[in-house]
Amino acid sequence: MVILAGSAEVARWFLPFVLPLCFAAAYTDLSSMRIPNWINDSLGAVYVILGLFIMPTWADYGWHLLHLPIGVAFGFLFFTAGVMGAGDAKFIGAAAPLVVLADLPALVIIYTANLLAAFATHRLVKYTPLRKLAPDWQSWSVGNKFPMGFSLGGTLAIYLILVACFGR
Known part of the structure; x- marks a missing residue:
């Protein structure tokens, strides 16, 4: 069992407010x-x-x-390097207070796994008939770009759920 340094009680208070925002970030980045x-x-x-x-x-x-x-500073370093968009950089900054510094290694693992899963899922749906479920999403037609909000929102949601379940 993994024990995260974040407080389970604090995470449970944040979850009902943060989860809809994570979903909204993922959805708007996928669609627009x-x-x-x-x-x-x-x-x-x-x-x-x-x-x-x-x-x-x-x-x-x-x-x-x-x-x-x-x-925000780290997010904008990534933005300046062309790794992600400005909205993604701002999302990282806004999400940062919700993450316990001691949980950063766990967060990197969650993000890495989630990014790979989100990328594979996005590409799978993009090139199969499943795309017809959301034919007007802009993320289907932007070349090699990937909607990072899909994985960033998912990562924050998964992290808070894990802390709520397995935190101290």
Whole structure:
């Protein structure tokens, strides 16, 4: 059994607010190849507002809040390198306060597995008759580009669910 450093109780409080935003990020990126600012702003606001009430200490709250600008900085490094879009970079920044630093190795493993699965699923559907289920999605016709929000939203959702189940 894997024990994650994040608090299971805190993750359970965040889940009902964060899961719909993860779904929205994945859906909008698949359908229109963009993650709207309202999703990233809402994700950040969930931590800023709800975190005030559920984080164990003020030090924990402040430390996790510091993850936001650091996450944005890393996201924009990836954006500048052409690895992902600006919405993806902002999503990483907005999601960063929800991740415990000690869980970063686990998060990288979750992200890697999820990225591979999301990419394979997207390509499988793109080149099969399943594509008819959502024929107007822009992600089918953008060449080699991939909607990273699909895997980023899934990664955050999986991480929080795992912390809620197996956290300390």
